[in-house]
Each structure stands twice: as C-alpha cells, then as structure tokens.
Amino acid sequence: MKLLATAKEFRLSSVGCASTGNLASATAAHAAKAGLPCYVFMPFDVERNKILQATQYGAEVVLVKGTYDDVNRLAHISCDLYDVGIVNVNLRPYYVEGSKTMAFEIAEQLGWRVPEHIIVPMASGALLCALYKGLKELEELGIVEGSARISGAQPQGCSPIVDAFKKGLDHVIPVERPTTLVKNLAIGMPGDGTFALKTVRQSGGVCEAVSDREALEAVRLLARTEGIFAEPGGAITVAVLKRLLDDGKVDSSEEVVCCVTGAGFKALESIPQEIQTKLISPKADMLSSVFVR
Numbered sequence: 001m002k003l004l005a006t007a008k009e010f011r012l013s014s015v016g017c018a019s020t021g022n023l024a025s026a027t028a029a030h031a032a033k034a035g036l037p038c039y040v041f042m043p044f045d046v047e048r049n050k051i052l053q054a055t056q057y058g059a060e061v062v063l064v065k066g067t068y069d070d071v072n073r074l075a076h077i078s079c080d081l082y083d084v085g086i087v088n089v090n091l092r093p094y095y096v097e098g099s100k101t102m103a104f105e106i107a108e109q110l111g112w113r114v115p116e117h118i119i120v121p122m123a124s125g126a127l128l129c130a131l132y133k134g135l136k137e138l139e140e141l142g143i144v145e146g147s148a149r150i151s152g153a154q155p156q157g158c159s160p161i162v163d164a165f166k167k168g169l170d171h172v173i174p175v176e177r178p179t180t181l182v183k184n185l186a187i188g189m190p191g192d193g194t195f196a197l198k199t200v201r202q203s204g205g206v207c208e209a210v211s212d213r214e215a216l217e218a219v220r221l222l223a224r225t226e227g228i229f230a231e232p233g234g235a236i237t238v239a240v241l242k243r244l245l246d247d248g249k250v251d252s253s254e255e256v257v258c259c260v261t262g263a264g265f266k267a268l269e270s271i272p273q274e275i276q277t278k279l280i281s282p283k284a285d286m287l288s289s290v291f292v293r
Helices: 002-009 022-034 048-056 068-081 092-099 101-109 126-140 160-166 193-203 212-226 232-246 264-270 284-289
Strands: 014-018 038-043 060-064 084-086 117-121 149-155 207-210 256-258
Touching (some): 002 022, 002 092, 014 068, 022 038, 048 060, 060 068, 068 084, 117 232, 149 160, 149 193, 160 193, 212 232, 232 264
Parallel strands (some): 014 038, 014 084, 117 149, 117 256, 149 207
C-alpha cells in the first residue's frame, strides 16, 4: 500500500505493472483501495485465473501477443508516454522496499533469528535481492545475528540466472523463447539478474533449475504433506531443495526456509487435472465401499 501512497504523492494519474500474474493481482487490489485506475500488462498465454483475479479488482488487463519481455518493454514505454506509475519500472525502488519486508516476516516468525538458508523463486531476480537487503538491514540494526545463505530457483525451460551462475558469468544471457509451464517465472531477460547473481555469491548460496515435472511433483508434495496448495512457481523452491539435498549441496541438518510465493488455484491450467472421486448412493451400507478396514 505504501507504493500506491507514493504514486499519489508523485501525483500520478494511474498505476500499473508488467506481470506474469501475482504482481498483477497485488497491484490491482491496492489500486482499487487507493482509488487509482490500474493498467495491468500480461502475456497473452498467462493462466486465466490470474487474469480473472486482476479484473475483479477493476483493473484494465492488457494482454500482449508475445513473451513477458515484450510485455515489459511496453510497460516501460507507457511510463514515457503517459502519466502512469508502473510499479516494477518507474516506481521500482519503492516496490523493492516493500518486497524486503518478507525478510522481516521470516525473522519474526523464527523468533527474531535468521535461518541458515533461504531458497527463493527467481523471475526478474528482484525478490531474492530484496530479501537479502532486508536481512542485512536487520543485522546492521542488531535485531538478528548473522545472515543466511540465499539460493535461487528457476525452471529449466527459462533459467538465465541459473545458467549464468553455473557458467561463472557475471552477466545474464537472455532466453529468447521460454519453454516452461511455470509461467510466472518465465522471464527471459530478468531485470535484476546481474544483481541476483552477485547476491547469491555474496551470501554463499547457489542457483539451481529443475524440470517442469519436478515442479509439479513439488506441488503435490506440499499439498499432501503440509496442506499448502501452491502454484508450480511457488513450489519450485521445494523441488530445488530436494535437488540440492540429493546433490549434497545442502545438509539434512540445515535449517532451510523455502519461499512459496503463489497459490495453486491461480495456475490450475498448469497443473494436471488428475481428479479421483467416489460416487455413492445416500445409503449407510454404501459406506463400506469408502472406509477400508
């Protein structure tokens, strides 16, 4: 909400964002509360429920026939031509300041201490950098001791930051055509990719990518063991944790926080529709087919 207050302070006539889904909903919701018109730019093939959620808040949803990078380019042009505050473009510094509060929540929920390791989904790389910034500020203020290893997770069909990390590069080579069902992380030209690389290395973390199948398996694992229904782009951190454990890059005794950043109902099109039910008559003797002794 602070971001929308800033837009009003700058006397902007409207707000908006370039998004693969989650930022669209958040921006639209807060814009509705602030009474500002909202313009959301999204790839044309984003999941329908993410479009639906943004429209319910009254946002003008603009679908672009292209990738997220095409969407992002149009959002940048909008800032130059129209009196609009795009939260992840010309209002980006304030957007990052809001994101870093996730680090405060993690520390607070752990009794004002920092875990050994945090795994973060990476699209633009902004959230990972913001979390590290928040942790460092807590450390500098003496609220917590030490910091955490920060690792990044991406899908193999769009993993430019992971590729750069593994090749030892200090810059990111864009992915022109993402090929992954993890649509909310399908950003081929991550705006904060270079900073994310630097942050991961400074913290002693790693970057890892997993297949779409592994991400979907993590969705099911989270739901059946923790009661959390996540979208693939959120559950991917659990899939990466499993990979890191298998590869010996994380010890089983290590305290790890996996950031799960999106609900499953917003990405139903990406999740296999394997629904198994039983249909019975409303008779007591039919219960024997339900309860196996």
